[in-house]
Amino acid sequence: MGNQTIYFKNRPRIIATSTIAGPKECxxxxxxxxxxALSDDMYGESTYEKAECKMLSKVIDGAITNAxxxxxxxxxxxxxxxxxxxxxxxxxxxxxxxxxLGVYGAxxxxxxxxxxxxxxxNGGLCKRVVAATGSHFASAERxxxxxxxxxxxxxxxxxxxVTGAGxxxxxxxxxxxxxxxxxxxxxxxxxxxxxxxxxxxxxxxASDSILAHFRGTKEDVEDYDLxxxxxxxxxxxxxxxDLTWEKGLDISKIHVDCGEIIYNVIEDEYxxxxxxxxxxxxxxxxxxxxxxxxxxxxxxxxxxxxxLSTVSSGQGESIPCIAHAVVLER
Amino acid sequence: MGNQTIYFKNRPRIIATSTIAGPKECxxxxxxxxxxALSDDMYGESTYEKAECKMLSKVIDGAITNAxxxxxxxxxxxxxxxxxxxxxxxxxxxxxxxxxLGVYGAxxxxxxxxxxxxxxxNGGLCKRVVAATGSHFASAERxxxxxxxxxxxxxxxxxxxVTGAGxxxxxxxxxxxxxxxxxxxxxxxxxxxxxxxxxxxxxxxASDSILAHFRGTKEDVEDYDLxxxxxxxxxxxxxxxDLTWEKGLDISKIHVDCGEIIYNVIEDEYxxxxxxxxxxxxxxxxxxxxxxxxxxxxxxxxxxxxxLSTVSSGQGESIPCIAHAVVLER
Numbered sequence: 001m002g003n004q005t006i007y008f009k010n011r012p013r014i015i016a017t018s019t020i021a022g023p024k025e026c027x028x029x030x031x032x033x034x035x036x037a038l039s040d041d042m043y044g045e046s047t048y049e050k051a052e053c054k055m056l057s058k059v060i061d062g063a064i065t066n067a068x069x070x071x072x073x074x075x076x077x078x079x080x081x082x083x084x085x086x087x088x089x090x091x092x093x094x095x096x097x098x099x100x101l102g103v104y105g106a107x108x109x110x111x112x113x114x115x116x117x118x119x120x121x122n123g124g125l126c127k128r129v130v131a132a133t134g135s136h137f138a139s140a141e142r143x144x145x146x147x148x149x150x151x152x153x154x155x156x157x158x159x160x161x162v163t164g165a166g167x168x169x170x171x172x173x174x175x176x177x178x179x180x181x182x183x184x185x186x187x188x189x190x191x192x193x194x195x196x197x198x199x200x201x202x203x204x205x206a207s208d209s210i211l212a213h214f215r216g217t218k219e220d221v222e223d224y225d226l227x228x229x230x231x232x233x234x235x236x237x238x239x240x241x242d243l244t245w246e247k248g249l250d251i252s253k254i255h256v257d258c259g260e261i262i263y264n265v266i267e268d269e270y271x272x273x274x275x276x277x278x279x280x281x282x283x284x285x286x287x288x289x290x291x292x293x294x295x296x297x298x299x300x301x302x303x304x305x306x307x308l309s310t311v312s313s314g315q316g317e318s319i320p321c322i323a324h325a326v327v328l329e330r
Numbered sequence: 331m332g333n334q335t336i337y338f339k340n341r342p343r344i345i346a347t348s349t350i351a352g353p354k355e356c357x358x359x360x361x362x363x364x365x366x367a368l369s370d371d372m373y374g375e376s377t378y379e380k381a382e383c384k385m386l387s388k389v390i391d392g393a394i395t396n397a398x399x400x401x402x403x404x405x406x407x408x409x410x411x412x413x414x415x416x417x418x419x420x421x422x423x424x425x426x427x428x429x430x431l432g433v434y435g436a437x438x439x440x441x442x443x444x445x446x447x448x449x450x451x452n453g454g455l456c457k458r459v460v461a462a463t464g465s466h467f468a469s470a471e472r473x474x475x476x477x478x479x480x481x482x483x484x485x486x487x488x489x490x491x492v493t494g495a496g497x498x499x500x501x502x503x504x505x506x507x508x509x510x511x512x513x514x515x516x517x518x519x520x521x522x523x524x525x526x527x528x529x530x531x532x533x534x535x536a537s538d539s540i541l542a543h544f545r546g547t548k549e550d551v552e553d554y555d556l557x558x559x560x561x562x563x564x565x566x567x568x569x570x571x572d573l574t575w576e577k578g579l580d581i582s583k584i585h586v587d588c589g590e591i592i593y594n595v596i597e598d599e600y601x602x603x604x605x606x607x608x609x610x611x612x613x614x615x616x617x618x619x620x621x622x623x624x625x626x627x628x629x630x631x632x633x634x635x636x637x638l639s640t641v642s643s644g645q646g647e648s649i650p651c652i653a654h655a656v657v658l659e660r
Binding site for chain 1: 337406420431436449453455473637650
């Protein structure tokens, strides 16, 4: 296909959002915009996985409540997460008597779920849909890397999986942030095999989707207030800016990465935040409030995902990545 | 929401399909309808996971080729599978330079991917989309249960994960099987905790979606030639017929289950086939040919999925399930 960009002519809009984040996340600059700040990342549960699921359930309920809606007025939940078989999303959906579409895009899930929800609303198939995702540092570490109890040292190129979740209520009418277009990503693999260097692995996918977006829409970088990537981190963001610049697109003036801004930079996050919850929290708290207040008029939200598994890495595979972009306008 | 059913007024249609299955599957009655019959379930690969991925890639390519299209004429691939982080779908999508939406619905993935693809095509966002999924007995056994090398005995209520894949090319025009409606499922959990009894776990979800479909559409069972469930197996199918009958809907005359018909019944499949590949193979081979030939006019395809993981089961959770239904008409 020549053009990867789809246009939502009926302007589905995000009429409400909800976010929750852990103590570490809420110490950052984004923290003050988060709706629910946790003092304990166990969130009163017996396991990290159950805490992650509870966070996701909380923001789905929060998005519905903040929109002034009752559950029976919501047509669908589109959600996914990083855990095997997306159990956080599936078990969260069990708490609601609402049709559920499970999606998997790793850390690109926030953009993917918004694009899918917008497609159903734009086409008149649904009136109100919740798009949500989240992640938990401890559940991700023990599934993808090592049990925390082992106390393994983290290499300098690594990122810190965000403990948090974000949800958006997308409707066919009402006051909110309009979803006007989306550029769905292709799977891009530059042969990176270092599972501690997600930023480097995902940057080419982000570059591919951003270039496809501007090529397809014929827009200029200047048409946007921000190009926000999901969780490339500091290193990945530098690589992205180099890759796009090499192709003649200079995004450096307006590019910001959710992983780069979510934490106060101290020693152990190294390159910054990551995880599906990273862009979900930043978009649905900080960015949404700036869009609603009008201080941001139009942004390109590009959530990035690394589509590896411990099995694929164990079998010597490199890390295929993807990035989905959605255009959000006040 | 009162009505879970969405209608695809622009009649997106399946203009071509492609299927592949293992030696055991091709011995069954469905076997002769399968496009590519494997003599070796390793499919020339070094691991079961790579074989599963190769099968999925094969049917995606096959659906495009059988529709007489070139890859650049396809707007999107919607796919998912049973492996952690849906690596089969993600790595298969890496072989194609086509935008990719990853979905996860366990064994309900064929219906979910068709519904999502139909939504994008119906709304004019895409013209041609491939929906595909698959599974592999050996990769599923070692991820969800035990390594085959252990030689664990299988309980009589267990099913046999199908080694196979199926893909459908869904387009906005052309000769094919029309996708006229879909009833998206809710997550239903009746508290079943036996991971060897998926049929019993999934039957309530199938019942919930089928009842919601007939309640929402006001149609009668007689309006359909078949109500085809994904992979409940023999035991699950009996439970489904009881559950719907108790609610005043008798589907027994026209109900058939893909898991029940895919194998010649011999000792070790017990309740029959399962896995995302089960309904994907049966729909895209046998059922598609019967719909195209006109011997089936209208069917309700209800793929069912068990949304558990080894972690959720290990933490004492029951098995939440889901069933998505799509209406297919000649």
